[in-house]
Amino acid sequence: AYAKAFPQEAAEFTRRMKGEMPSDFDAKANEFIAKLQANPAKIASRKASQNAIEAFGPLLPEFLGGSADLAPSNLTLWSGSKPINEDAAGNYIHYGVREFGMTAIANGIALHGGFLPYTSTFLMFVEYARNAVRMAALMKQRQVMVYTHDS
Incomplete structure (x- = not known):
């Protein structure tokens, strides 16, 4: 019934859940990569990851994530970021200083399906998230973990 009433939304839901x-x-990702290869820039890795998020975010409506209280430093806020609030609309989660919780939440989002979660913190703080990172790897979860410079 839903697929008949809302065929585009049903197709998008099915694609995401698969x-x-x-x-x-x-094609769009390869185009972005080709531009980078044709004109390589000397930039910080956190700026490079921001550029990737900025390029891929608009292509992926399922892209959902955030940072452990370090967004201004690890550059994970992108032009399409909308903080999640009471109405659950949005695509950016302000996790606060909780790397383990952030990564564990991303594991749950990935296990549910339908979203491509991403998380970010400084490289040195991955130690706080280690058990959740390990579980993501063991479960072969589909998520993006951005670890930036070592503060």
Whole structure:
């Protein structure tokens, strides 16, 4: 009934739950990568990851994530970021200083399906998230973990 009433939304829901990328993602990602290769820039790795998030975020409506209280430093806020609030709309989670909780939440989001979670913190703080990172690896979870400079 839902698929008949809302065919586009049902197709998008099915794509996301299957873990498939949008049909044009590969072409657009390759175009972005080719531009970078043609004109390499000497930038900090955290700026490079911000550029990637900025390029891929608009292509992936399922991209959902945030940072452990370090967004201004690890550059995970992008132009399409909308903080999640009471109405659950949005795509950016302000986790606060809780690297383990952030990564464990991303594990749960990945296990549920339908979203591509990303998390970010300084490289040295991965120690706080280690058990959740290990579980994500053991479960072969589909998520992006951005670890930036060592403060």
